[in-house]
Amino acid sequence: MPPRVRPFCLEESRLRPYVPAFDLSFCCCVRASSSKTRGNGPHGTAGPTSWGERMFSKILIANRGEIACRVIRTARRMGIRTVAVFSDADRDALHVAQADEAVHIGPPPAAQSYLLIDRIVAACKQTGAEAVHPGYGFLSERAAFPRALEAEGIVFIGPNPGAIDAMGDKIESKKFAAAAKVSTVPGNLDVIESIDEAVRISDGIGYPVMMKASAGGGGKGMRIAWNAQEVAEGFARAKSEAASSFGDDRMFIEKFIVNPRHIEIQLLGDKHGNVIYLGERECSIQRRNQKVIEEAPSPLLDEATRKAMGEQSVALAKAVGYDSAGTVEFVAGQDRSFFFLEMNTRLQVEHPVTELVTGIDLVEQMIRVAAGEKLSITQADVTLTGWAVESRVYAEDPYRNFLPSTGRLVRYVPPAEGEEDGVTVRNDTGVVEGAEISMFYDPMIAKLVTHAPTRIEAIDAQAKALDAFLIDGIQPNIPFLTALMQHPRWREGRLSTGFIAEEFPDGFTGLSPDEDTKRVLASAAIAMDLVRRERLDNLDGRLRPSSGKWRENWVVRLDREMVPVRVPEGFAAVPIEIDVAVGEGASPVTVTSDWRPGDPLWRGRIGRDEVVVQVRTATSGVLLSHAGVTLFARVMTPEIARLDALMPVKVPPDLSRFLLCPMPGLVVSIAVAEDQEVKAGEVLAVVEAMKMENVLRAERDGKVAKINAKPGDSLAVDAVILEFA
Structure with missing residues (x-):
């Protein structure tokens, strides 16, 4: 080995x-x-x-x-x-x-x-x-x-x-698999040329259907349609995405399996006829057919199903003389039934989870195979050890329906890599602080991978690493990824490719903080504030109530909620050690940290728990992020808190009469004209960013008063595309 x-x-x-x-x-x-x-x-x-x-x-x-x-x-x-x-x-x-x-x-x-x-x-x-x-x-x-x-x-x-x-062409691979008597998803394997033909074929297959680019991947050129109208609307968009992303706009349609899971088998072959499989990955957590979280192995499979899928994949690969790293993808039912989807004749984005559970460097094996070496690994050598979880960190704003977010990485501080106490953290990235996230390419910033002896330990390690992943300048999807790590259904392994759509039907608006999260954020906030006050007062040593500067009772404002906090004793400054009681009648716990003003991460221990909180400056306070929750925090005396509660809340301006560009992007088309009456849901414009076309629709009935953009324009976020009367 x-x-x-x-x-x-x-x-x-x-x-x-x-x-x-x-x-x-x-x-x-x-x-x-x-x-x-x-x-x-x-x-x-x-x-x-x-x-x-x-x-x-x-x-x-x-x-x-x-x-x-x-x-x-x-x-x-x-x-x-x-x-x-x-x-x-x-x-x-x-x-x-x-x-x-x-x-x-x-x-x-x-x-x-x-x-x-x-x-x-x-x-x-x-x-x-x-x-x-x-x-x-x-x-x-x-x-x-x-x-x-x-x-x-x-x-x-x-x-x-x-x-x-x-096998690389998705239409031809399905034909080849069907001829080899491999179970495939029902569908039409011929190239579809027109919208009318797409609708006719979809009607014959039965809804829902999946429209897919023959040369596609990464969720590009794919649309799910639940009726003929959605086929008509989505076919042209998917075809256009396929052309711009792959230079190939051929499309096919297949039946979409309801409540499916996405499982893939990693293969490795050489030029001497040897092919082995390296276990499976589950990639069911997807958004718009784009994988978000991957893991290895799958919580669904048993050893018999794993063996059946692996052997079928190997047989298919040998039939085409496959000789490198490759992946056979399956759609699986909750009953462990499975159907061949496609074969990716390349290294997969999610290959690190396989590397960490098998201990095999796939890139090295690809290089050795290309140089003509025989595989030094047999099927009997392949063992799966522990569990690995990968999060794809994208330049996408989860609070704005995951629209692309481009710009400069003003701050980029990934979690520390390495192995400690049986847990491995790995971050595959292609950027550094100060780099520019361009609108021209895929929005991926990094792939954060954790490996641990068990699935829950790997998930907990992933959550902790995400808390320590600090990015400023653009809005990444880290809050959403962190929220997923807390989700009970994900933690229980009850997955499907519809997971995100089912659990976040109205998009992601952030998690509501539970009592434990509020306790963590309030404790970190008071600990940081006391360190700041100690520095401002220019005091040394240990503060005591008798000094006249010590105060036991405080209030931590978390957004609009006032949380009483009691600090019954003095504290040692840096590293700080302090007893904190959060909430009325709560017992104090010991909080320790070596945080200093200016540090972007507060690392410490609250009771027995090791905690990481992201810290960003804000007017009259700080923004604290932890476990998928971001809250404004301000530490006040009870007297000031009573006055603060009387301050009016600023109401944002009404921008409903404007269609604003939701992300930096290129205007593909404007679908309306000035003085045109439009209905709610009608297409107004299409904007392309990071190889994805985004359709902008009217939120209400209205009349177009003025159009401020034209096809081909490059727009900044919140640029006015058109105005309503």
Whole structure:
């Protein structure tokens, strides 16, 4: 068995000079030969290669962001030099800084840079890169890419193009699976050209249906429709998203299984006919078909179902001569029945959870397989140890229906990585503080992964790590992720792909604080305030009631609620140690912390509990965030609290007569004209941001008085698109 994956620590590798790895148990740092011979395996599978006994000395990563940084880390450990590619928008990106070399490939839009095969090939030739890792997305599942590389004597670190043709295309993969007698979801596997045809096919299948892009992934180009009208409205949007995201607008339709679970099997194959499965991942927590939380293993499966799904996946992979890391995705019923959905012929976004429960570095295995090595792991070697949970940290505002949030990362403080007391924290990221979150690419900022002996321990570790993940400048989805970790249904493993829609039907407005959360925030607030007061008073040592400056009774305002707090004794300043009683008649508990004014995180112990609270300055107080709850906090004397309660509440202005742009984005279309009467629910405009098209609808009946934007305009958040009379 290969060594277990170490927690990836960004701080160890950031901007570090290239240092060759001389541990020959990991790799042989010998330059790969450019001469190759390929056999004629099934479906174009590569046969044995003359370069199979030599490792690459330099590889190019045809991607950006966190996955490019992820590949660089493993390549560096293997003693392989790396080449990054970048667009104008990524000139100062982290993956560019971490790579040994970097090549500029074009303007920000992916269609003019990362999706251009000739630019990637030219970058390889310019730098002498012997192989290319595609990451995921972009060119990773386009068979033309490995064929173009092969024509230039460059190795593709991924499956052979024949396997990509057979399984990478979602329509063709379903046909192939059906012919191989693999259970598939009922649907129409032919490309659908028009809205009328889509409606007719959907009527025949029966609602609900799923419209999907043939070349899709990541939730792009997908829509669920519950009736013919939703098919008519959603088909064009999905088709347009597919064209802009993948350069391929082919669509197909299949039956949508109600209350399903999304489970996928990780595969690993080599060029010698060996294929194994590395257990499963459950990815049922999704929003708009985009995965939000993943875990391994699945709380649904038993060993018999896991084995059946794994063996079926291996059989399918062997039928197409699959020879790299890949994933077979299934829709599963609550009764553990399962149906083949598709095969992703690439590394998955959620691969870290598999790495942490198996101890196998998938990127390393992909590189070794591409170099012609046989798998050193057999199926009997694969064991699943503990539980791993991954949260996708997106630049999306959960309080505004998850609309994209772009801009500069004014503050970016991820939780510390490493292993302690059997719990591992890993953060795969592609940004640093000061980086710009662009509207041109996927909104993912990082993937936060925790591993622990049990599922609940992994979830609790994830919640604590999310509390310590501080991002300012843009609005991330961290409050929502933290709230999910507290959700009873999630913690019990009662999942489905409809989980978010069912549990948050009106969107996310934040959690209402329970008594325990209020106790935590009030305790942290009084502890911080006393440290500030001690600094302002310029006192040393221990404050005592007899000094005349000590006060036992306080009030902590949490938003509009006044919480009485009693501090019966004095305190030691920094680190602070204080007894605090929150609420009328409550018994005091000991609060300790080494927090100092200006620290963005308050870390401490309240009673027996270790607590992390995010701290942001606000007028006359602070904003405190913990366990998915953010509240304004102000510490006052009881006398001031009585006066504060009399202050009027500021009412926000009425902006209902304006259609405001909900996120920074590009205006795709304006669907109305000036002086036009509109009805509630009618489409007003479409705005694209981060490869997703967002339809803006009228909230009430009205008349359009003025239009302030036109297709092609780039708008800031809250820019006025149109005005109503």
